[in-house]
Amino acid sequence: MKFTNILFALWCLAVVALFALAVDRGYSPFAQGGGPGGRGGFFFFGGFGGGSSGPRHK
């Protein structure tokens, strides 16, 4: 098998392994809050820090 295909197979193996690990740990890079990967919220008690709301249609 060609060397680049072996590299790609290893890449796929790494992707699947990382996905399995993320599922096991409940991790997601798209999370808004939580542990590692969570970016925290914009919210704080006593006020909402999420910026102005309302339609953005022009």
Added chain:
Amino acid sequence: MKDDPGAPRALTCPNCGAPIIVRAAGLTVSVICGNCGSTLDAADPVLTLIERSNAALARPLIPLGSRGSLDGIEWEVVGYLERSGDDVEWEEYLLFNPWSGYRFLIHVEGNWRLGQALDRLPRLDGGTALLDGDAYRGSDPYNARVDFVVGEFYWRVSVGETVAATDYSAGGTSLSREDNAQESSWTQLKDLPPGTVGKAFGLTPPLGAGKTANTAWRDFVHSLIIAAIGFAALLVVLVAAPASQLIAQDTLLLEPEGPAITRVIGPVEIQRRSSAVEVRATTEVENAWVDLGYALVERRTQQRFEASATAEYYSGSDADGNWSEGDKRPASLFASIPRGSYDLVVEARAKQWGGSFGGSQPSVAVTIGIVRDTGFGGLFLFAAIMLAIGPAWRAWRLYSSGAGPDRDTTW
């Protein structure tokens, strides 16, 4: 007894006993057994076993010993190499004629080139090589590695041997420079018109079994198979993942433009080492929005994780017609929440969009649902895209080369 150069000599492989014929006896330094792949020292009468190659799998498109005329000279195929660069692989045939010496027949991505080692050095001017009044533009250097070898050669060669290579091209002619620790060698290569090699060696394109001539198409198929296996593994992981579960739900009633209200929803039990928790808000707002602040607080340690969301929906009409925007069902994902017992503290406030498009509306109901072990869809999609990189790259190369399964080589 002294061998006459060019006179065939019969030998036996000491490793497997298979017969080996040295076609350029006296000139050949190493011979690779076609049966077991062992590299033999042709200069040693006892045939010392130098190195055992385990790559005796592929077979040359042009069998060793074949004879054919190119450039008006009859050549015999005495050696075969498979080599690879950074992102391309090719085959090299060593051709021999007792009076004319050696030539290289190169097969790369469906095209054939005939090469001859240069006995003089081109002059280098920056990235350009000058030879016989022609200027050859240089490519980026790359490492050329021997992946498979069979036959006989006038230099010592073995699988894994790597040299630094640079190609210089000028139309249908090119120069190849290869450097190793001992020497620098130059080869001049000329493109052969389609059909030349097949006619010269009396070959027909391989059908079905055997080595596929089109490496670009083969690489694409291989990468597609590897990616498909990876995708199947992703599906298995997704199916084996803990099932998502709605573990708590509550409804808040908000007055538009009224004060923010706070509600504690729980308990939210995390039993595994860590889990993902998604908070889903559902409301039916019209030209209004609901600001939502979430704090997931561990009851014993008071460790907290925060997030926010806005449920909103607006609609109206303007010169372009009717329009609408907003998300009435926003979801906020908490990742890697450690094992424990939590409360979700929700603070919510409803706002109404004033102005000409707004209007008064009664109280707004917001349903908050807490779902455990969910939110893997985005990650699955991301992982699937990562797996698609290989086939996409190969498909682009395939498209660039113009090759296809039915138009595989210029025999």
